[in-house]
Amino acid sequence: MNYPSRLVEEAVLEIAKLPGIGKKSALRLALHLLKSDLGVTHRLTDALLNLREKTTFCTICHNISDxxxxxxxxxxxxxxxxxxxxxxxxxxxxxxxxxxxxxxxxxxxxxxxxxxxxxxxxxxxxxxxxxxxxxxxxxxxxxxxxxxxxxxxxxxxxxxxxxxxxxxxxxIARGIPIGGDLEYTDEITLGRSIVSRVNF
Amino acid sequence: MNYPSRLVEEAVLEIAKLPGIGKKSALRLALHLLKSDLGVTHRLTDALLNLREKTTFCTICHNISDxxxxxxxxxxxxxxxxxxxxxxxxxxxxxxxxxxxxxxxxxxxxxxxxxxxxxxxxxxxxxxxxxxxxxxxxxxxxxxxxxxxxxxxxxxxxxxxxxxxxxxxxxIARGIPIGGDLEYTDEITLGRSIVSRVNF
CATH class of the missing domain: 3.40.1360.10 (Dna Topoisomerase Vi A Subunit; Chain: A, domain 2)
Incomplete structure (x- = not known):
């Protein structure tokens, strides 16, 4: 795609590196930021930088922690x-x-x-x-x-x-999810749920 | 949702303000950045800031322009x-x-x-x-x-x-899209496409 500006192209390429975001969505996000106030972009980039640079991990369980x-x-x-x-x-x-x-x-x-x-x-x-x-x-x-x-x-x-x-x-227990349909459950799950049946 | 850290929560809230991204996707993106190298986040935020601060518009057609x-x-x-x-x-x-x-x-x-x-x-x-x-x-x-x-x-x-x-x-011409199915076309489009039929 021929982007109208080098800056747009660079932003689209960077955004599209995120998981689950393609180039079309990335362009939509970039144009949204362009249309919005400068503060919107600043708050977003500040939050991302703070997240990456200041987040620490719990020394006991390794969960994200303040x-x-x-x-x-x-x-x-x-x-x-x-x-x-x-x-x-x-x-x-x-x-x-x-x-x-x-x-x-x-x-x-x-x-x-x-x-x-x-x-x-x-x-x-x-x-x-x-x-x-x-x-x-x-x-x-x-x-x-x-x-x-x-x-x-x-x-x-x-x-x-x-x-x-x-x-x-x-x-954790494995079996058919609650609300799931027996007919559409895959064979392995259904087979295992019969083998490891529990008392009613 | 109880986020494990204030920084994660702030990042999720800012990302979720973008169109088409909910809080679950935002959390996935935030955790992706946390796992990736510091450079990934820096390149992304730099590209977004450059986009918003340096992009200019064509004085003739108002398109985005360098x-x-x-x-x-x-x-x-x-x-x-x-x-x-x-x-x-x-x-x-x-x-x-x-x-x-x-x-x-x-x-x-x-x-x-x-x-x-x-x-x-x-x-x-x-x-x-x-x-x-x-x-x-x-x-x-x-x-x-x-x-x-x-x-x-x-x-x-x-x-x-x-x-x-x-x-x-x-x-621009309006009618049934190429590859579209007549049966599933909405009534207004189908009706109009008959009224404004063209010579074959």
Whole structure:
């Protein structure tokens, strides 16, 4: 596409590098900023720079945090005996939104993915083992990872790593989502949900 | 949603102000920037600031331009006798991409929309009239506006404004899009396409 200006082209190329945004959407966003007040662009760029430069991570659970220790790790109301292992911050937010979990978290910062070149050493697994070793009050680990091949691999690796500690290791339930239609559920999910049926 | 950090929350709120981006997408983009190198964020914010602060507009057609006069207005290859009236830069890009138009443009910068409080004086209509008055080589005006109520209102207003000049005023053809399905075309489009049928 022939952009009318070099500056527009540069902005479009940079915006289109963000995940899920193509060049057409990027152009729409660029033209929106051009039409809006100067303050709109300034507030956006300031927020992005602050986010990237000033955000710190919790030294205990590796979640994004405003200080050294995040709100959840610092809270006395949370159950110290359960740890949910999640891929990233979005999963923490998703679980927190359910209101069903009162334990603490450990954020891996990704999952094992040989295709993307992510191995166990790129994740916060060593610090998890250390955390379990130093905190005997931890009794249960919930592997709250996505039910994909990468998620299962990561879960298996972690469960092996923690096998020497006397822990209950669980995983979030898999089956047909609530509101889902039996007819349109894929075979693997349906098959597994029959094999691992629960008492009514 | 309870964001883990004030900085994340601020970034999400600013990103979500962009058109077509909700809070979930904004969070995904914010976390992407957090994971990427510092340079990614810097290049993005620099491009956005440059775009907003340094972009200029063509003094003739009001299109976005790197200089006082845009590439199209400054080109000797373009037909001076035809002027396409469009809403904004995106429409120029769309028409240029067809490769079917060799005339010049006039960008209104919006369309008349009483609901959004946009009147004729907020648009580049006065400068269009002046341009037509001062350039007798202009013989035809193509009203290339969207076939919506606002677009039709704007087209009607402009055609009235230019009625005293000896101009051919045309509008882009309306009908069933190529590849479109007759059965699923809305009644108004189908009805109009029958009324304004053309010789085969």
């Amino acid at each position: 200080g050294d220790i995040c709100q959840i790790c610092g809270s006395f109301k949370r159950d110290d005996s359960i740890l949910a292992i999640v891929q990233d911050t979005r999963d923490v937010l998703a679980i927190e939104n359910t209101g069903q979990y009162t334990g603490k978290y450990h954020i891996l910062g990704g999952i094992i993915s040989p295709i993307q070149g992510i191995g166990p050493n790129d994740l916060n697994i060593e610090s998890l083992v250390e955390r379990v070793r130093n905190n005997p009050e931890i009794k249960e680990i919930i592997l709250a990872l996505s039910p994909t091949m990468e998620g299962d691999t990561t879960a298996f690796y972690i469960s092996k790593k923690l096998s020497e500690y006397n822990l209950k290791v669980s995983t | 200089g006082d006069i845009c590439q199209i207005c400054g080109s000797f290859k373009r037909d001076d006798s035809i002027l396409a009236i469009v809403q904004d830069t995106r429409d120029v890009l769309a028409i240029e991409n067809t490769g079917q138009y060799t005339g010049k443009y006039h960008i209104l910068g919006g369309i008349i929309s009483p609901i959004q409080g946009i009147g004729p004086n907020d648009l580049n209509i006065e400068s269009l009239v002046e341009r037509v008055r001062n350039n007798p080589e202009i013989k035809e005006i193509i009203l290339a506006l969207s076939p919506t109520m606002e677009g039709d209102t704007t087209a009607f207003y402009i055609s009235k404004k230019l009625s005293e000049y000896n101009l051919k005023v045309s509008t």
